[in-house]
Amino acid sequence: MTVTFDLNRLIATRLTEIAEAAWRDHRIMPIGDSDGRVLQIGTAATRERWVCGADHGTGVCGEPLLTHRQTAELLGLLNEDEPVLDPELPVTDVELLDEGLGGFFPGSLIHFSDVGREYRKAQG
Structure with missing residues (x-):
């Protein structure tokens, strides 16, 4: 008996599980590629x-959240740096x-503000 896996289905299922847990535990939700705003700094x-x-x-926040990598790229930092030292x-x-x-790896989401x-602060 041969067992086959549909990798796309496996990834989609895991993304759905993560989205449900993020909403349930933190009240955050993923945005589809075509629905997200373009966020600019400098x-x-x-x-x-x-x-x-x-x-x-x-009240409800409604603010965009950025991954560690996105934040580091916007701030011009190396990916290993801690991009926001004292978030509000x-x-x-x-x-x-x-x-x-x-x-799939653990990651941090940081408020755009x-x-x-x-x-x-970095600009002086």
């Missing part, structure tokens, strides 16, 4: 992939698909 830009639906005490809003840890490494604040 001359760098990236596409929104996650959005925060949590209430941080002032909670950083959320979730499992992310890293297409460069070819798998904290990334912008970090950029302004």
Whole structure:
């Protein structure tokens, strides 16, 4: 008996599980490629992939969330650097698909306002 796996179905199932857990546990949700806003800081830009639906005490947030890699790229940092040292809003840890490494790995999601604040601090 030969067992076959449909890799695309396996990845899609895992992405759905991650999205459901992220909403249930943190009130964040993924954004489809065609639905995300283009986020720009200085001359760098990236596409929104996650959005925060949590209430941080002032109503539903609705702010874009950036991965560690997106944040580092917008701020012009090496990927190993910690891009935002003192965020005002909670950083959320979730499992992310890293297409460069070819798998799912723990990652952090950072509010766009904290990334912008970090950029302004670096600009003086």
